[in-house]
Amino acid sequence: MGKQTKIKCIIVDDEPLARDVLEQYAQEMDQLEVVASCGNALEAFKHIQEGGIDLVFLDIKMPKLNGLELLxxxxNPPLVVFTTAYREYAIQAFELDAIDYLLKPISLTRFLKTVAKAHRFLCGQTHPAFEPLADPPTEEEPQDKATIYIKSDRKVVKLDLTQIYYLESLNDKVLVHVQGREVSTNQRISYLEEKLPKPRFVRIHRSFIVALDKVNAYNNIMVEVDGRELPIGRNYRSHALELLRAH
Known part of the structure; x- marks a missing residue:
């Protein structure tokens, strides 16, 4: 990087709100220049192949091609910082020489530390192989901090995963049944399934995903959640029952 002061970066995340947060953070920093904000890994691949990218903020769980597969x-990849809601990929990130691993929701303070680290690397002051991930996620961190963002009524709503009972697909919408209310979204249930952490949630039917810790009772054909009996579909039965028994 030499005397260059601007770090040219791209942001890669299929969630618009997550991209917006990082773009806003980047605007606070004179040394960062956001070259592109990409909604999928294939779009990011094209930008990286064109060259000139110093740093990539890369989500892991994305459709078709995930962040790990992209890297x-x-x-000859640029520096990569993984941005994800899932701590279980930290080891893989380290093995792929990512310079950092940011757990969502990402604070501005944590973002600033990551950019400072990238600046050191690009100025030749250190090398990714010789500096550990800053504040790596640990198993001791509470799992109940995790959240998911969904689009609902022209807004992006943040939901606490510990308050979700089940998801129900109804025609052209999905109802997310949370503690004391329902949140409606036009996002597909299969898309939301990819965003939910496993094995905390399990698909039991083409129309239902349930939180394992909210299941009160079950048998071979149904589960009871929040006073309601939900069917277990034939194509999902083997896997669902295996997780239910283990839980």
Whole structure:
């Protein structure tokens, strides 16, 4: 990087709100220049192949091609910071020489520390192989801090995962049944399934996903959640029952 002061970066995340947060953070920093904000890994791949990218803020769980697969596909990747709600990929991130691993929701303070680290690398003051991930996620961190963002009524709503009982697909919408209320979204249930942490949630039917810790009772054909009996579909039965028994 030499005397160059601007770090040219791209943001890669299929959630618009997550991209907006990082873009706003980047605008607070003179040394960052956001070259592109990408909604999927394939779009990001094209920008990286064109060259000139110093740093990538990369989500992991994305449809078609995930963040880990994108990084593995690059012969000469730029510096990569993984941004994710899932701490279980930290080891893989380290093995792929990511310089940092940010758990969502990402604070501005934590973001600033990551950019400072990237600046050191690009100025030749250190190398990713010789500096550990800053504040790596640990198993001791409470799991109940996790959240999910969904689109509802022209807004983006943050939901606490510990308050979700089940998701129900109804025609062209999905109802997320949370503690004391329902939140409606036009996002597909299969899309939301990819965003929910496993094995905390399990798909039991083409129309239902349940939180395992909210299941009060079950048998081979149904589960009881929040006073309601939900059917277990034939195609989901084996996997669902295996997780129910383990839980």
């Amino acid at each position: 593995q596909s690059l012969k």
